[in-house]
Amino acid sequence: MSEVTDQKASAPSFKQASTAKELRQNRFGLILFVTSQMVPYFMLINDRFVLADTYVSRRVDPLLGGFLPTLLLLLGVLPSWLAVRAIARNALLQMQRQLQLTGLLGVLALIVMVWPMFSHRYDAISPFGEIHLVSLGLGGFFTLAALFVLGSVLLRATKGVIGPQHYFSVEASAWVWTFNAIAWLVLYIAVYFI
Amino acid sequence: MSSVVSDMHGARSEHARVKRMLPPVVRGLLWALIGFLVMNTLVSEVFDRMPYHPFITRASVTLGWVAAVGGWILGVGAWEGAVKPYLGYPEEWVVPQDWRKYFMYSTDHKVIGLQYIFSSLGGFLIAGFAAMLMRLELMKGQMWIFNNPGAYLSTVGVHGTVMMFSVGTVALVGGFGNYFIPLMIGANSTSFPRMSGVSQWLVPAGIATVVISPVLGQWTTGWRGYEPLAGQDPAGILFYYLGVFALTTSSLLVAINLTATILFKRAPGLTWNRIPMYAWGILAVSLLNLIWLPEIQMTFVMALLNAVIPLPYFAQIGSPLTYMEMFWLFGHPEVYIIVVPAFALWQEILPVMGQKSLFARQWGIIGLVFVMILSGLVWAHHMFTNMRNSQMLPFSFFTEMISIPTGFAYLVSLGTMWRANLKLNTPTLYTLMSMFNFLIGGVTGVLLADPVVNLQVHDSFFVVAHFHYTVIGAMVFSWFAAFFYWFPKLSGRMYNEFWGKVGAIWVFIAFNMTFGQFFFLGLHGMNRWVPVYPSYLEPMNFEVSLFAFLLGLGFVFNFLHIAWMWNKGPVAKDNPWQAKTLEWQTASPPGEQNFDPIPKVISGFYDYRDQRLPIRNSPQKEPTS
Amino acid sequence: MGDILAFTLVWILVSALGEIGIQSLIHHGVYYYTATTQALDGEAAFAFIITVLTPVFAFIVVMIGYDMIRFRSREPGMRPSPRQFYNNKVFVSIWILVSIALNLLFFVHPTASAVEQMFNSEKERYNRHDLIINVTARQWQWLFDYPQYNITQAQDANGNSILYLPVDRTVRFVLRSYDPMHMYDPYAGVIHSFWIPAFGVKQDIIPGETRYMYVHTNKVTSYNVDPMVRVQCAEVCGPGHPFMEAPVHVVSNVDFMNWIKQQQKLQAGQS
Numbered sequence A: 001m002s003e004v005t006d007q008k009a010s011a012p013s014f015k016q017a018s019t020a021k022e023l024r025q026n027r028f029g030l031i032l033f034v035t036s037q038m039v040p041y042f043m044l045i046n047d048r049f050v051l052a053d054t055y056v057s058r059r060v061d062p063l064l065g066g067f068l069p070t071l072l073l074l075l076g077v078l079p080s081w082l083a084v085r086a087i088a089r090n091a092l093l094q095m096q097r098q099l100q101l102t103g104l105l106g107v108l109a110l111i112v113m114v115w116p117m118f119s120h121r122y123d124a125i126s127p128f129g130e131i132h133l134v135s136l137g138l139g140g141f142f143t144l145a146a147l148f149v150l151g152s153v154l155l156r157a158t159k160g161v162i163g164p165q166h167y168f169s170v171e172a173s174a175w176v177w178t179f180n181a182i183a184w185l186v187l188y189i190a191v192y193f194i
Numbered sequence B: 001m002s003s004v005v006s007d008m009h010g011a012r013s014e015h016a017r018v019k020r021m022l023p024p025v026v027r028g029l030l031w032a033l034i035g036f037l038v039m040n041t042l043v044s045e046v047f048d049r050m051p052y053h054p055f056i057t058r059a060s061v062t063l064g065w066v067a068a069v070g071g072w073i074l075g076v077g078a079w080e081g082a083v084k085p086y087l088g089y090p091e092e093w094v095v096p097q098d099w100r101k102y103f104m105y106s107t108d109h110k111v112i113g114l115q116y117i118f119s120s121l122g123g124f125l126i127a128g129f130a131a132m133l134m135r136l137e138l139m140k141g142q143m144w145i146f147n148n149p150g151a152y153l154s155t156v157g158v159h160g161t162v163m164m165f166s167v168g169t170v171a172l173v174g175g176f177g178n179y180f181i182p183l184m185i186g187a188n189s190t191s192f193p194r195m196s197g198v199s200q201w202l203v204p205a206g207i208a209t210v211v212i213s214p215v216l217g218q219w220t221t222g223w224r225g226y227e228p229l230a231g232q233d234p235a236g237i238l239f240y241y242l243g244v245f246a247l248t249t250s251s252l253l254v255a256i257n258l259t260a261t262i263l264f265k266r267a268p269g270l271t272w273n274r275i276p277m278y279a280w281g282i283l284a285v286s287l288l289n290l291i292w293l294p295e296i297q298m299t300f301v302m303a304l305l306n307a308v309i310p311l312p313y314f315a316q317i318g319s320p321l322t323y324m325e326m327f328w329l330f331g332h333p334e335v336y337i338i339v340v341p342a343f344a345l346w347q348e349i350l351p352v353m354g355q356k357s358l359f360a361r362q363w364g365i366i367g368l369v370f371v372m373i374l375s376g377l378v379w380a381h382h383m384f385t386n387m388r389n390s391q392m393l394p395f396s397f398f399t400e401m402i403s404i405p406t407g408f409a410y411l412v413s414l415g416t417m418w419r420a421n422l423k424l425n426t427p428t429l430y431t432l433m434s435m436f437n438f439l440i441g442g443v444t445g446v447l448l449a450d451p452v453v454n455l456q457v458h459d460s461f462f463v464v465a466h467f468h469y470t471v472i473g474a475m476v477f478s479w480f481a482a483f484f485y486w487f488p489k490l491s492g493r494m495y496n497e498f499w500g501k502v503g504a505i506w507v508f509i510a511f512n513m514t515f516g517q518f519f520f521l522g523l524h525g526m527n528r529w530v531p532v533y534p535s536y537l538e539p540m541n542f543e544v545s546l547f548a549f550l551l552g553l554g555f556v557f558n559f560l561h562i563a564w565m566w567n568k569g570p571v572a573k574d575n576p577w578q579a580k581t582l583e584w585q586t587a588s589p590p591g592e593q594n595f596d597p598i599p600k601v602i603s604g605f606y607d608y609r610d611q612r613l614p615i616r617n618s619p620q621k622e623p624t625s
Numbered sequence C: 001m002g003d004i005l006a007f008t009l010v011w012i013l014v015s016a017l018g019e020i021g022i023q024s025l026i027h028h029g030v031y032y033y034t035a036t037t038q039a040l041d042g043e044a045a046f047a048f049i050i051t052v053l054t055p056v057f058a059f060i061v062v063m064i065g066y067d068m069i070r071f072r073s074r075e076p077g078m079r080p081s082p083r084q085f086y087n088n089k090v091f092v093s094i095w096i097l098v099s100i101a102l103n104l105l106f107f108v109h110p111t112a113s114a115v116e117q118m119f120n121s122e123k124e125r126y127n128r129h130d131l132i133i134n135v136t137a138r139q140w141q142w143l144f145d146y147p148q149y150n151i152t153q154a155q156d157a158n159g160n161s162i163l164y165l166p167v168d169r170t171v172r173f174v175l176r177s178y179d180p181m182h183m184y185d186p187y188a189g190v191i192h193s194f195w196i197p198a199f200g201v202k203q204d205i206i207p208g209e210t211r212y213m214y215v216h217t218n219k220v221t222s223y224n225v226d227p228m229v230r231v232q233c234a235e236v237c238g239p240g241h242p243f244m245e246a247p248v249h250v251v252s253n254v255d256f257m258n259w260i261k262q263q264q265k266l267q268a269g270q271s
Helices: A002-010 A020-036 A038-052 A063-088 A092-119 A131-158 A168-192 B002-008 B014-018 B024-047 B058-086 B099-103 B109-137 B149-168 B171-184 B193-200 B202-216 B236-264 B277-308 B320-354 B361-377 B379-386 B389-401 B403-417 B426-449 B451-457 B461-485 B487-491 B497-523 B535-568 C002-028 C037-070 C089-120 C253-270
Strands: C131-138 C141-145 C163-166 C170-177 C192-196 C201-205 C211-216 C230-233 C245-251
Touching: A020 A038, A020 A168, A020 B236, A020 B277, A038 A131, A038 A168, A038 B277, A038 B320, A063 A092, A063 A131, A063 A168, A092 A131, A092 A168, A131 A168, A131 B277, B024 B058, B058 B193, B058 B202, B058 B236, B058 B277, B099 B109, B109 B149, B109 B171, B109 B193, B109 B202, B109 B535, B149 B202, B149 B236, B149 B320, B149 B461, B171 B193, B171 B236, B171 B277, B171 B320, B171 B461, B171 B487, B193 B202, B193 B236, B202 B236, B236 B277, B277 B320, B277 B361, B320 B361, B320 B379, B320 B403, B320 B426, B320 B461, B361 B389, B361 B403, B379 B389, B379 B451, B379 C201, B389 B403, B389 B426, B389 B451, B389 C089, B403 B426, B403 C037, B403 C089, B426 B451, B426 B461, B426 B497, B426 C037, B426 C089, B451 C037, B451 C089, B451 C201, B461 B487, B461 B497, B487 B535, B497 B535, C002 C037, C037 C089, C037 C201, C037 C211, C131 C163, C131 C192, C141 C245, C163 C253, C170 C192, C170 C201, C201 C211, C245 C253
Parallel strands: C131 C170, C163 C245
Antiparallel strands: C131 C141, C170 C211, C192 C201, C192 C230, C230 C245
């Protein structure tokens, strides 16, 4: 929930053009938030070593639950930043197209990452505590949050409040997306390769 | 801010006149109720039906709570004030300029600051009442107020959780920080006013969640939610995790907002060298919050999954100590989150009341920053009783070393007072009392840092006394110092000096008589979390309880004094203390615009060699501002 | 200069008075009652720290008091102090050096030295003839087994758990948390803490792990002599936490062997 409120409030005023300083300030606030959200990942990766060492449940599919979402999320980074460049040139339609592409990739990623977890039978007395599933679940939660942010930006775009003078929300969604993609990549490497 | 906008357009927006709605707080409660019922029913009756389908299950109450908090936030005004305008609808939120503005979503940092102050005050009174119940029970060695130990332990948990997460981390940061940081750095608003407006309303939600948690079942773990015991507890522990989650989220958003405000909203001329001490304190605390609050939130999410799914992370087949490590990894920085703003306040109040330049200012800043850095390296001194012997020494080392930067706060304060022209009024008294109390907290902290001593006094009333000296003794006393110091600024009126001093001396004596004796109770074998204890400890406990009641009454007396004078006190001058910091260079209380125009800072704020102001307020209207 | 002199005199006076008070407190025993060498070690460390810190404490308190009285403003309004200074390199340097020196001192002694001394007793070479006691913490009861004497769950006449120890002997407590009497899940354990206040040391008991605590008894005493001679759970472990205590008796070797025989007879009768 907190991610979303942060996005909303990052826009200092909804209609006026942002000054360069306001833009820097918003970017700073957002990066501060994103940085603080790296802490749970650090923690979970460490906890996983404590609780389960390097064990990965054989019931988790490394292709569906790991590789495919990583690929899809990383692919989504490109159009999200292309969208920022598009709106800077005042190409609203192009921005919407790019964001929709990102969103599509995100939905696909979410489906493939949730699928193996749904079919997975939770083992309440596993000595390994299913900790890797919680790690991946955190990634899933953030993917959902990133999609939520993306959706709200798309909604805003239809109301005409995004323009070449005021597009921080687009940039914010790109930042959140990039953070999520990188975090998932790190998780993927940590869970399946280390 | 919305009201500012509407005023700037000359007329109130039409929507304000035609649209009638419930009072926002009532509407928030209603939406929260609806949200809870809908989500809870969906989960418990449709998606996740349990055998014998109980209406409230652990999963349904968790998700229902999320929906309820969402409904509450939107209902108090975030819907019109934040969500709809974000999505491109016209802004329809009009804040009336009377008492009602404190009971609705607002974007004015002064309103938000006061809302935070009153939320934390409410938390303080509730948790203080719980403390009174505990002391009443402890007057006798057997059960007599509570009819079972679980009820007593739940009370302990509510007391500790509400005090830590809604008073300790909020009162001086979300409360006085939100109100005074923009004023002190010469800004008219914080960086992210909408986020700030939303984050405040998480505090009452969090407090209410923790306070009603026993409805779901007793939880016996105290404020730490220790696993694996928490895994055994009835569902009340869920509301502990969720309530703390709301409160920590609020503090996290405050940290982001105030950090960005200090970095980006400073008035022209307010260079890094001139940043006020309180802003330095808030900056240090915000960095701690940004690192450690997500950490504890993730821990609590894991513990929540442990309780809801359930998973065995922290049971015997998992790793019980991992929870402890993760909790204290946050838990010790938490102590400095509480006390660093208090240090900063000493350094803010003493130069003003002594009318003397701040002594060794750079060492004060170094102290605040190094306390912040070292606080992440000491957590395991909470675990001397269960860690390897070989691991004790490094943690003991860092714990002892943290007293060096902490000492700098004393260095600066004492140096400032030396040869000053010290006004011995209520804020000064509270500041000096806070210094005295923290000194006792610090000396006993050195004892606790010593592993051999720690193995005896850990988990006894000695530790209880120690951390009450640091939290009440230092932070709450500084909180009162701030209340009285900034009283003319907040209310435009002056408190009564005589009754202020009476209140200060009252709580000081009662506090020291209560918690000073705790040390001896602990050394004499009184352990924690017990409503029933051996009878040889009864006489001392009985008498300690009497002083505790006196302390409780003293706090109530102070709040009554503050409330009375807020309305009836004599009107104060704009700058009654002849202070040089920026918040005093404007009207008291400040108008809707703090500064018009924004002042230009031309010198530091702690130079009392003469009475020149540190700002140029441009009588001929500088065009740049 | 006069202020500094006056302050120093007051400080020395208050420190001296403080030391007299502290020494009489130490003489009475800051731990109230001790029955092991470990408790004496801890008490000595405690005494050393408060002795050294008394002048430091007095310095700050006297300075606060001195400032309050000597430098108070006597006029109604606010007026800048005529004496202004921003720094005093000598004072700051002394302050920093003294605080570093004190911390290093405390780290060397008593922290490191006392830790060394206390945990020396756990070294293998010392522990050839320890009395071994298996301590089981269940919710909410202490169970004491004496494996060297084939005694399980030592009890008094009323069936309550009881701990008997010989005097002048190193005792090795083997601490585990589980519930042998649980109906279906003996491994449902929580964290407890094994504490005998008069023994000056405590050790948490973690479910799934085996922990050790060593003490060396040094006087004949019992719960009846001083109520601090009791086992008490110090870590909250659920609603029954306050009731998780057991009386301790430290007796002479002869009495201890008599008690052992009596327990063995009792157990033989039960089985």
